[in-house]
Amino acid sequence: MSVAPTRARAEQSPDDATPPIVWRPRRASAAFSILIVDAVAILIFSALSNFVFLTPQSLSDIALDGSESVLLCVGVAFLLGAGELDISIGANVILSSVVGGKAMGAIDDPLFGSLVGALVCAGSGALVGAFNAAIVTRLRVTSFIATLASLGIVTGVAYVITNGYNLSSVPLSLQSDFGVAKLAGVLPYPALIAVVVALVASFALRRTRFGLHTLALGSSREAALRAGVKVRARLTTLFVLAGACAGVCGFIDLSRYASTNLSGHQTDALAAIAGAVIGGTSLFGGRISVWGAVFGALLAVILQDGLVVVGLAAFYQLIAVGIVLIVAVSLREFAGNSDEPTPVFERIRVLIRGGGKARSDKGGRLPGMRAS
Amino acid sequence: MEPTAAASMTPGARQTAISAVGIRKRYGHVEALRGASLSVGFGEIVALVGDNGAGKSTLMKVMCGVVTPDDGEVTLGDGARVEAGRFNATDQGVGVVYQDLALAPHLSVLENIYLGYELLQPRRPRWLGLLDRRAMALEARAALQQLGISLPTVEVPVSLLSGGQRQAVAIARAVKWARRVVLLDEPTASLGTRQADIVVNLIRNVARQGLGVMLISHDMDRLTRIADRIVVMRRGSVAAEFPGASVTLSQIVEAMLGGGSVGVAPINGAPPR
Numbered sequence: 001m002s003v004a005p006t007r008a009r010a011e012q013s014p015d016d017a018t019p020p021i022v023w024r025p026r027r028a029s030a031a032f033s034i035l036i037v038d039a040v041a042i043l044i045f046s047a048l049s050n051f052v053f054l055t056p057q058s059l060s061d062i063a064l065d066g067s068e069s070v071l072l073c074v075g076v077a078f079l080l081g082a083g084e085l086d087i088s089i090g091a092n093v094i095l096s097s098v099v100g101g102k103a104m105g106a107i108d109d110p111l112f113g114s115l116v117g118a119l120v121c122a123g124s125g126a127l128v129g130a131f132n133a134a135i136v137t138r139l140r141v142t143s144f145i146a147t148l149a150s151l152g153i154v155t156g157v158a159y160v161i162t163n164g165y166n167l168s169s170v171p172l173s174l175q176s177d178f179g180v181a182k183l184a185g186v187l188p189y190p191a192l193i194a195v196v197v198a199l200v201a202s203f204a205l206r207r208t209r210f211g212l213h214t215l216a217l218g219s220s221r222e223a224a225l226r227a228g229v230k231v232r233a234r235l236t237t238l239f240v241l242a243g244a245c246a247g248v249c250g251f252i253d254l255s256r257y258a259s260t261n262l263s264g265h266q267t268d269a270l271a272a273i274a275g276a277v278i279g280g281t282s283l284f285g286g287r288i289s290v291w292g293a294v295f296g297a298l299l300a301v302i303l304q305d306g307l308v309v310v311g312l313a314a315f316y317q318l319i320a321v322g323i324v325l326i327v328a329v330s331l332r333e334f335a336g337n338s339d340e341p342t343p344v345f346e347r348i349r350v351l352i353r354g355g356g357k358a359r360s361d362k363g364g365r366l367p368g369m370r371a372s
Numbered sequence: 373m374e375p376t377a378a379a380s381m382t383p384g385a386r387q388t389a390i391s392a393v394g395i396r397k398r399y400g401h402v403e404a405l406r407g408a409s410l411s412v413g414f415g416e417i418v419a420l421v422g423d424n425g426a427g428k429s430t431l432m433k434v435m436c437g438v439v440t441p442d443d444g445e446v447t448l449g450d451g452a453r454v455e456a457g458r459f460n461a462t463d464q465g466v467g468v469v470y471q472d473l474a475l476a477p478h479l480s481v482l483e484n485i486y487l488g489y490e491l492l493q494p495r496r497p498r499w500l501g502l503l504d505r506r507a508m509a510l511e512a513r514a515a516l517q518q519l520g521i522s523l524p525t526v527e528v529p530v531s532l533l534s535g536g537q538r539q540a541v542a543i544a545r546a547v548k549w550a551r552r553v554v555l556l557d558e559p560t561a562s563l564g565t566r567q568a569d570i571v572v573n574l575i576r577n578v579a580r581q582g583l584g585v586m587l588i589s590h591d592m593d594r595l596t597r598i599a600d601r602i603v604v605m606r607r608g609s610v611a612a613e614f615p616g617a618s619v620t621l622s623q624i625v626e627a628m629l630g631g632g633s634v635g636v637a638p639i640n641g642a643p644p645r
Contacts, residue, residue, distance in 0.1 A: 207503055207505075208500065209502075209503060210501055212479070212483055212487070212490065212503065213487075215479060215483075216483075218478070219476035219477055220474070220475065220476040222472070222474055223474040223475055223476045223487070224476065224487070226474045227474075227488030228462075229487065229488055285478075286477065286479075287478055
């Protein structure tokens with residue numbers, strides 16, 4: 001097969017009907033703009049706090065605090081990309097930590113108990129994910145309703161098991177050697193897990209059939225079906241993986257606090273969705289930005305920790321994240337086509353010039369796209 | 373794509389690519405198909421026309437295996453039957469281009485062409501599902517070029533293409549995986565004049581490659597230019613057949629509207645009530 005002529009032809013003779021398109025990598029830009037927002041937020045808080053916020057200690061605290069939300073954001077981003085939702089993951093974190101805590105309490109050896117506990121946490125989370133998947137794929141209940149129901153069920157089960165009291169049957173060595181320990185004194189181990197998961201997820205999204213099918217499911221379920229994508233199997237895998245992410249979060253929770261946190265995680269699911277969407281993942285499927293989800297999750301943590309450092313109540317963080325969500329999504333809308341992320345400055349330029357058109361049809365070309 | 377050899381056969385003596393015989397289909401009280409029969413040869417373009425509700429789309433769905441007929445059967449030239457009740461019969465050599473395109477707008481041209489048929493990296497465990505994007509890009513470019521479709525890059529998301537380009541990608545996808553026949557439902561319906569012309573040329577190229585083509589269309593003007601045969605359906609069966617080159621528009625319309633009074637003889641299938 002001779003290839004060179006093909007390429008030459010493609011470059012030299014554009015289609016008569018439309019000018020050729022200069023096209024940029026689509027996922028990188030959204031993640032990059034949120035990374036810049038993260039950096040700016042860190043710099044502002046640093047300036048306001050006499051640079052206390054910029055110390056290695058403070059940054060590694062952000063990494064530790066962010067590890068759970070990064071895991072949840074990445075898991076949820078994949079589900080959103082496939083056109084599904086999971087609002088039960090916060091409850092899933094709680095139940096997984098409860099089940100894992102029970103397992104740890106049943107084993108005397110601290111190391112063995114911790115290892116078994118980690119597997120039980122992840123397994124329990126995956127099981128809840130499989131439960132969600134079964135409701136969605138077998139009973140044909142939409143994922144919003146299915147996971148709303150399991151949010152209640154899972155929370156209830158966690159309370160029934162514990163009778164409403166937090167478990168403290170966690171080996172203390174787990175906390176000292178893992179939960180609050182750092183690799184080389186810099187990177188907290190829980191954050192290391194989050195980084196590894198994000199790397200694997202990013203690779204899987206771009207380079208594997210699984211990533212391609214996930215995007216296809218969210219982009220056009222009909223097209224995926226007709227192309228012979230195994231829709232049920234793929235959806236089940238996605239729910240199970242998101243559940244497993246929640247399970248790992250449950251384990252991190254146990255290891256950080258040496259206890260369960262029954263009253264926490266109420267807003268985790270919505271925060272994860274917010275982080276993923278801020279990072280450029282589409283709420284309606286077809287587009288996932290793994291690193292956008294990572295930086296989107298970190299933005300919430302930076303705001304929370306930063307507000308504390310500058311002496312404001314952490315409650316303002318919820319307000320700030322809400323505003324960021326609105327701004328990020330509206331900028332994307334103003335840029336003309338929410339299907340393709342454009343860099344922040346491009347969105348702002350369009351916003352200021354007033355050239356923003358609300359959602360053009362899908363065939364519309366981005367303002368940022370130049371015809372050469 | 374091997375069956376190109378069939379293209380060299382003389383017209384009129386074409387090998388049958390697909391044939392439907394005596395197809396009946398009833399939806400509740402509505403008899404959508406009443407013994408419709410139709411065959412398409414390799415390298416032949418057959419246009420299926422008829423008024424709304426004449427049964428064109430149902431017949432096409434039966435032929436590609438999406439709809440199970442109540443009676444009758446669809447066979448491929450080699451005697452194999454099209455198994456019904458599936459999403460498509462692509463693995464039996466029948467490619468379909470649906471009216472609503474069925475492309476994933478967020479995915480690139482390349483990803484859409486290969487969706488469901490991805491090439492995986494050799495020498496890596498298959499369960500990892502590692503995509504061989506380089507090989508797919510090379511093959512996709514070659515396939516597009518063979519049909520005379522030129523796109524700036526196969527990496528562009530389909531949502532950024534024009535309507536004509538999207539239709540071209542949908543056709544390229546169907547052709548890439550079809551070995552016998554490509555069925556198209558209203559391929560030019562939503563397109564402007566210029567883009568419709570491009571798509572019509574593309575369809576001609578598909579037939580030149582040796583594949584059978586059957587298309588449903590209301591675009592009589594373009595149809596008469598490219599179709600080898602025009603099959604008119606009325607009330608669930610085939611009412612008339614004309615050779616594409618010599619037929620006039622009024623002849624087709626008369627047959628479509630059931631011009632019994634004008635004297636067009638039904639040549640196939642059950643006469644209307």
